[in-house]
Ligand code: FES
């Protein structure tokens with residue numbers, strides 16, 4: 001039996017057919033849609049490496065069956081920058097050395113984008129640490145990650161204030 | 166994609182600058198290609214079937230059921246596994262560990278591979294693996310530090326001495342006015358890099374291309390060639406990025422070999438990526454240790470004896486005994502010094518090097534024992550360490566190549582605010598009534614070098630190309646090595662091309678032992694210097710050059726030009742020199758290693774001091790590390806930003822060791838009960854605050870020409886002990902095993 005869903009990935013509308021109900025969003029992205037930026041760290045919802053945004057919310061793509069996503073709007077790490085211009089969270093991760101090996105990084109960044117959009121943590125480092133704690137980093141770049149999210153959150157808030165002023 | 170953080174041109178020294186990572190943009194945009202991101206046409210997916218017993222034999226596999234599943238292409242078992250040229254049970258070279266590649270039906274530990282399923286999709290391969298439903302003839306596994314009779318190994322770790330004695334141990338004990346005799350235990354730990362082991366293998370005739378994360382690219386090329394019976398040059402390894410390594414990706418494991426074999430057998434590319442639970446088995450781990458430390462001091466608080474004995478688990482079929490007791494060599498000026506190791510064979514996979522092998526558990530026990538001795542003697546733990554400060558290497562009497570440990574103690578203590586710490590435990594509380602404790606530990610890690618080669622080319626347009634097969638597993642080789650290479654050529658960073666991470670380049674040695682920057686960097690420096698020497702010969706020998714006659718020693722390279730050393734107005738650009746000489750590229754070659762004479766002349770270590778504050782809830786005994794200050798002296802620092810990140814990462818591994826990490830074996834079945842990231846705890850972001858790193862200035866004229874030591878592993882050492890000591894200082898409970906958890910404090914209360 002095959003399944004066809006229609007979803008938006010990084011702004012592109014795509015009709016996807018696959019033959020297996022067991023396919024997760026993570027494996028759909030990595031193995032079928034040529035978007036390997038999203039990483040697999042555990043395949044069990046325990047590490048956050050596979051975090052993407054679905055309809056603006058951060059989710060573990062390894063725990064999400066692709067068949068459930070008909071009509072969904074998915075953003076992955078490949079869809080964050082605007083051409084050559086990095087998203088503020090991406091730029092901030094480079095600047096604050098928010099990674100070492102970079103393997104958890106796509107998940108960290110998508111999680112941070114989602115966290116900032118949720119609007120609950122503001123620029124409180126303690127709450128940012130808590131809100132980012134679903135994303136493990138074995139290199140333990142946590143200090144840089146917190147600094148990066150904090151800085152990006154500030155910059156994005158400033159931008160918003162400026163725009164609305 | 167353009168780098169928005171374009172590098173400002175820097176003339177003179179690129180080294181010493183906190184440049185952002187050159188691979189940073191690739192890593193934040195998802196375009197950095199890790200091994201399993203590759204997807205050649207015609208790909209098959211491999212999933213290996215892990216043994217669910219720890220000792221015995223496989224008696225049945227339902228191959229028919231697996232093969233009947235739609236999408237399954239092949240099932241490999243010992244029955245049909247094609248031959249290998251190299252025996253998995255041989256040890257043909259250094260760093261060769263015995264592994265399981267379906268050579269027979271024997272199970273020697275849980276999670277070893279017992280079959281491999283190949284399918285058109287990952288989903289079908291996973292289901293096929295499940296359908297094999299193995300049956301076993303199982304035997305009672307030997308588990309734990311008391312699982313069998315101990316034996317005395319020939320060596321500790323990889324070729325370190327099994328027993329080292331300096332001075333008269335009995336006399337040292339006899340001379341002591343006070344002593345302690347304490348035993349500490351540390352558990353099995355698994356590397357768990359976020360990127361699990363992965364390989365994409367493609368054969369073309371008798372040539373194979375492997376996308377595989379490798380901490381030793383050229384060495385592993387030879388090793389894979391050996392097992393498959395092809396010359397090393399028929400193996401191409403591509404390893405531009407590793408998603409963490411920590412020691413596990415320097416060693417070949419069975420599942421990788423099986424995937425490569427499967428690709429040859431089926432004639433199609435094969436991808437295999439271990440699942441997280443499979444990371445607890447065939448790819449090494451840190452063995453458990455039980456360490457007995459006996460310390461004696463005289464009336465002046467000087468150590469008369471430091472006697473460190475360690476028992477560690479290893480496997481039944483290979484030997485790697487965690488060299489924990491060696492942590493007591495090289496640090497404190499004890500009158501007599503012994504480090505002795507024993508092993509015990511159990512039904513687990515073979516341990517191997519895990520970040521700070523030997524030193525991490527050894528330092529944990531040593532630094533806690535030092536704290537116990539200081540308290541018994543009634544003196545401050547830092548003062549006790551200064552009393553026993555070694556001016557030359559204890560036992561050998563060798564001078565240190567450099568040792569700024571006193572500065573580490575002083576700067577760390579000042580930043581932390583150590584002065585005035587009460588000696589007795591359970592004296593401090595915070596405004597919320599939490600028990601507060603302060604502890605410290607000394608950090609030490611050897612500064613070895615491996616052997617590396619590099620090539621540097623100056624092109625007619627004045628740019629440079631430098632090459633060495635280095636591994637970037639997060640430490641920042643793409644950046645730090647390029648900084649060294651640019652300096653060696655007298656070029657700004659944006660005018661060199663740095664090629665690395667593939668096996669067709671000169672051998673950069675092993676990314677391990679905290680030695681990669683020193684070794685590969687040393688080779689790059691030598692290659693660049695050689696290229697400049699050749700360029701200088703061209704210029705100074707050419708009557709048309711303004712540098713004619715300036716002599717080889719009389720020119721220096723700076724910002725793409727050679728200048729006369731004594732007259733800055735005489736200079737010429739690289740491009741002009743090369744063009745006039747006919748336009749041929751100027752090539753330099755270099756290598757780096759340490760001579761036996763250099764090793765004999767000096768003791769070489771990185772040093773540090775770590776100070777920890779913990780807060781413990783007096784009712785619930787929850788433990789929080791609230792401050793951690795580490796001051797480290799590691800020779801010349803190439804990139805302070807990356808160095809700080811690496812040291813912090815190491816210190817967080819120290820938090821992990823002290824409070825979180827432990828693989829728990831079911832003693833009846835031999836299986837690990839917490840083989841996943843929900844049960845095998847490592848620190849999350851919320852566990853880490855108040856972290857500070859100080860890099861202490863240190864010039865080292867002896868360690869290597871660049872004066873570089875290493876920072877990859879030292880951050881763990883010192884930290885574990887500092888946290889254990891702080892917990893004792895907060896609560897008055899001395900816990901002598903790791904990790905320290907709430908129940909340990911409850912029973913102690
Ligand atoms: S891969 Fe999805 S949470 Fe780990």
Ligand code: FES
Pocket residue numbers: 098099100101102103104105136137138139140141359408409639
């Ligand atoms: S940067 Fe390596 S796991 Fe996070």
